[in-house]
Amino acid sequence: xxxxxxxxxxxxxxxxxxxxxxxxxxxxxxxxxxxxxxxxxxxxxxxxxxxxxxxxxxxxxxxxxxxxxxxxxxxxxxxxxxxxxxxxxxxxxxxxxxxxxxxxxxxxxxxxxxxxxxxxxxxxxxxxxxxxxxxxxxxxxxxxxxxxxxxxxxxxxxxxxxxxxxxxx
Amino acid sequence: xxxxxxxxxxxxxxxxxxxxxxxxxxxxxxxxxxxxxxxxxxxxxxxxxxxxxxxxxxxxxxxxxxxxxxxxxxxxxxxxxxxxxxxxxxxxxxxxxxxxxxxxxxxxxxxxxxxxxxxxxxxxxxxxxxxxxxxxxxxxxxxxxxxxxxxxxxxxxxxxxxxxxxxxxxxxxxxxxxxxxxxxxxxxxxxxxxxxxxxxxxxxxxxxxxxxxxxxxxxxxxxxxxxxxxxxxxxxxxxxxxxxxxxxxxxxxxxxxxxxxxxxxxxxxxxxxxxxxxxxxxxxxxxxxxxxxxxxxxxxxxxxxxxxxxxxxxxxxxxxxxxxxxxxxxxxxxxxxxxxxxxxxxxxxxxxxxxxxxxxxxxxxxxxxxxxxxxxxxxxxxxxxxxxxxx
Numbered sequence: 001x002x003x004x005x006x007x008x009x010x011x012x013x014x015x016x017x018x019x020x021x022x023x024x025x026x027x028x029x030x031x032x033x034x035x036x037x038x039x040x041x042x043x044x045x046x047x048x049x050x051x052x053x054x055x056x057x058x059x060x061x062x063x064x065x066x067x068x069x070x071x072x073x074x075x076x077x078x079x080x081x082x083x084x085x086x087x088x089x090x091x092x093x094x095x096x097x098x099x100x101x102x103x104x105x106x107x108x109x110x111x112x113x114x115x116x117x118x119x120x121x122x123x124x125x126x127x128x129x130x131x132x133x134x135x136x137x138x139x140x141x142x143x144x145x146x147x148x149x150x151x152x153x154x155x156x157x158x159x160x161x162x163x164x165x166x167x168x169x
Numbered sequence: 170x171x172x173x174x175x176x177x178x179x180x181x182x183x184x185x186x187x188x189x190x191x192x193x194x195x196x197x198x199x200x201x202x203x204x205x206x207x208x209x210x211x212x213x214x215x216x217x218x219x220x221x222x223x224x225x226x227x228x229x230x231x232x233x234x235x236x237x238x239x240x241x242x243x244x245x246x247x248x249x250x251x252x253x254x255x256x257x258x259x260x261x262x263x264x265x266x267x268x269x270x271x272x273x274x275x276x277x278x279x280x281x282x283x284x285x286x287x288x289x290x291x292x293x294x295x296x297x298x299x300x301x302x303x304x305x306x307x308x309x310x311x312x313x314x315x316x317x318x319x320x321x322x323x324x325x326x327x328x329x330x331x332x333x334x335x336x337x338x339x340x341x342x343x344x345x346x347x348x349x350x351x352x353x354x355x356x357x358x359x360x361x362x363x364x365x366x367x368x369x370x371x372x373x374x375x376x377x378x379x380x381x382x383x384x385x386x387x388x389x390x391x392x393x394x395x396x397x398x399x400x401x402x403x404x405x406x407x408x409x410x411x412x413x414x415x416x417x418x419x420x421x422x423x424x425x426x427x428x429x430x431x432x433x434x435x436x437x438x439x440x441x442x443x444x445x446x447x448x449x450x451x452x453x454x455x456x457x458x459x460x461x462x463x464x465x466x467x468x469x470x471x472x473x474x475x476x477x478x479x480x481x482x483x484x485x486x487x488x489x490x491x492x493x494x495x496x497x498x499x500x501x502x503x504x505x506x507x508x509x510x511x512x513x514x515x516x517x518x519x520x521x522x523x524x525x526x527x528x529x530x531x532x533x534x535x536x537x538x539x540x541x542x543x544x545x546x547x548x549x550x551x552x553x554x555x556x557x558x559x560x
Contacts, residue, residue, distance in 0.1 A: 003530045004205070008348050009197040010182030010382065011189060023188055027287075030227060036300045046301070066418070068302050074413055094323065094421060096315030098368035102308075103289045110369075113312045115320075115417045126417040128303050128312075136369075141323045160305045 041069045044083070050157040052149050054086045056121050064122045086120035088147035089168060093117050093126050097136045110136055116145060116165055132164030144168040173267045174394035174401035175260075175558065177206030177387035178519040182348040183507030186284035187381035191226060195238030195280040198383035198512075202276065203240075206387055206397050213387070214272035216241035218248045219259030219279040219511040224293035225286050239278040239385075252297075252547025253455060254409070255279065256384070256514015257554040260543075261407045263388045264556075273390045280383040281509035290379055297549055311376075315368040317421040317550055318458045322370060324422035325473030329370060333361035334479050335457035336374050336504050342486055343501020345531035348516075350380055350507035361457070377455045380507035384515040386522065400526045405540070406440070406557035408433030416549045427466030427546060430553035434542070435468075438557045443468050444493060447557070448538035449524055451517035453545045454502040463544055466553065469495060489535055496534045499524060514545035518556055525560045 017023045038046055041057060045068055048055040057069035061076040065084050073080050095114035100106055112134070115126040131139060132148060145165035155161040179201025181187070181194050189197070195218075203209060218232050218239045228234045232248030239246075245266075251258045256279045263277040283290045294310040321327065337356050344352035356374075364373035394401040410429035412419060419425075431443070440446045450469060454460035461475035470478050482488040484497035500506055500520035503513045521541035523529045540559040546552060 003528045005179075005201070005347075008180065008182050009189075009201070010184055010187055010194070010348070012182070012184040013186045013188040015186075017188075028227060034300070038301050042301050066415075068299075068415070070415075074415070094316045094320035096312055096319060096368045096371070097366075098309065098312060098315065100309065100311070100367050102291045102295055102310070104291070104367075111307075113306070113308065113316065115316055115421070124418060124420060128306065128308070128316075128417050130306060141319070158305055159302050 041071045045069050046157040049159065049161040050155045052152065054088055054118055056084045056086045056118070058082050058084050065120065065125065067118050067121045067125050067127055084120065086118050090116040090118045090145055090165065092139065092141055092143040092145060094141060095131065095139050097139070112136060112139060114165070129162060130164040131166070133166035170268050171270055172391040173264050173388055173404045174391065175386050175404065175522045176389045176394050176397045176401055177202045177208065178385065178522050179205055180348055180384040180516060180519060181382050183350045183380045183382035183509055185350065185378065185380060187282065191280055191282040192235055192238035194282065194381065194383040195235050195278050198280070198385040199238065199240050199276060199278045202385035202387050208387060208397065210240045212274055213240060213244065213276045214274045215245040215266050217259050217263040217266065217275060217277045218246070219250065219255040219515065220248065221250065221255065221281055221510040222293055224296065225281070225283055225290055227285070235280055238280070240276055251552050251554065253453065253510055254514065254545045254547035254552040254554040255511040256516070257518060257543055257545035257556050258409060259511065259515060260386065260404070260518050260556050261409060261554060264404050264407055267388050267390050273393050275388040276385065277388060277515065278383065278385040279511040279515035281512045282381045283379045283509060284381050311368040311371055313416070313550060314456050315371045318370050318456065320421035321458055321462055327473070327476050329362060330358055331476035331480060332458045332461060333358045333375070335454065335460045336361045338479065338485060339454060339498050339502040339504040342499055342532065343505025346501045346506050349501050349505055350378055351505050352501060371456065375457045377503035377508035380509040382507060382509040382512045384512045384519055386515065386519060400560070402522045402525050402558050402560055404556060405559045406434035406436070406438030408437070408555040410553050412551040414549055414551060416551065421550070423472065424462055424466035424546070424553060426551055427463055427544065427553035428468065430555045431467045434555040434557050438559070440557070444495070447495065447540055447542050449496045449499060449521065449534050449541040451498055451500060451502070451520055451541070451543040453514065453517070454498055454504050455508055457504060459546065460498060460502065463546060464497060467542065467544060467555070486532065486534055499529070499532050499534050517543040517545065521558045525558060
């Protein structure tokens with residue numbers, strides 16, 4: 001762009017070139033499976049979700065009550081001190097209304113992901129989850145919401161034991 | 170500490186799907202950069218490569234795979250990767266190789282081939298979400314941008330039309346870039362507002378395209394730089410910073426980590442009043458709101474005011490008469506030129522290099538700019554990387 005360069009390399013491969021076999025390629029389907037250990041803090045978090053409760057963790061130095069819980073405080077860089085039960089209600093900090101899947105296929109019923117500040121945790125302490133039982137157009141920042149849980153017998157100790165959060169009113 | 174200059178640059182076209190392999194793209198950019206300053210690989214002491222996750226290419230240790238194309242064979246060589254921040258961080262890493270006094274020259278190459286990942290590179294991106302607390306919810310990558318954009322809009326009461334002008338400006342600028350994927354001289358704000366809603370508030374034209382491409386630059390210590398060229402472009406300041414990965418615990422409306430990176434770079438460059446002392450800027454713009462968000466984080470606009478600054482033309486390439494005029498993304502940015510992750514960040518640095526040398530052709534910013542800043546951003550909305558260049 002230099003003004004001294006007249007021709008830039010890079011060949012734009014068109015979809016039809018592949019379809020017509022003008023450009024050759026190889027395809028591979030990886031077979032990968034992972035099993036992630038939940039760890040100490042999130043292990044307890046999941047166990048409490050199975051009981052229908054949200055738990056956080058407190059650092060006595062900065063006094064933050066944190067969710068998701070963690071065994072160390074990343075601000076103070078010291079161990080956290082105690083478990084604190086939180087409420088299953090909260091406030092929408094931000095949200096989106098999503099009409100596409102990850103591979104860009106359109107969906108009829110939008111998903112509504114949100115960051116929800118959990119009551120009982122410190123200000124700004126949110127988790128990502130979904131909103132439900134609400135008109136997409138009615139969702140707003142600051143909206144009060146409450147967790148809708150799976151029936152106890154169907155819970156498995158996962159973040160999805162909360163189906164979604166619905167408006168509190 | 171030796172002064173370090175950029176003395177040469179090269180790049181490939183940014184395209185949706187390149188026929189060339191990743192290695193071939195890297196070679197094209199690297200050899201062009203060397204040629205541009207009449208150097209050969211024998212003149213290069215070490216090589217830095219920037220490229221995004223191995224999962225894009227499904228090649229283990231992509232750095233080794235790309236090493237031949239990057240001219241790294243038989244040389245001290247390292248790959249860096251800090252998500253979208255990589256393209257600017259690679260320059261910082263090359264800078265400290267030379268500034269340390271250990272090496273006189275360094276070739277910095279950034280390559281990305283996103284098209285190999287089928288059906289969509291989002292499949293590889295999804296692994297940024299926490300595997301236990303987030304991924305079971307079935308997220309897609311757009312969510313975090315949509316959540317951040319909405320937090321930004323809500324905090325300052327911004328409307329979509331206030332933000333859409335960034336896409337218009339950048340795609341119009343890109344129309345003058347010979348490597349651009351999406352240059353469009355006639356695009357309007359209404360086109361952006363009418364585009365398909367993906368994850369509200371994000372619409373199709375708020376987003377930069379998936380791309381393939383490569384960019385390379387040559388760094389040299391002062392005694393070499395002065396021999397190689399009569400127009401060295403000095404690296405005057407660098408900065409980088411990271412915020413916590415607990416992204417749902419942060420205030421998403423302001424990029425604190427960008428401010429921290431910028432303050433580090435301003436201090437090193439001896440800049441006290443960035444708005445007066447920075448003449449052109451290439452902030453990272455994978456989404457239109459990100460350019461505004463970053464201009465605020467870089468302290469180049471008041472918080473929440475960047476959208477109205479953009480609307481009045483303060484960031485346009487040719488509105489010299491605007492008060493506090495500051496051309497932003499004169500290249501066309503990621504929104505216009507394309508977004509092959511690591512290569513896109515280095516493209517921004519290369520643009521400042523060409524602009525300061527007065528070699529940007531139809532994109533040349535008037536008024537002989539003397540100092541410019543390039544910034545990139547990445548990971549889980551948490552890393553900021555900044556380079557300040559001057560002549």
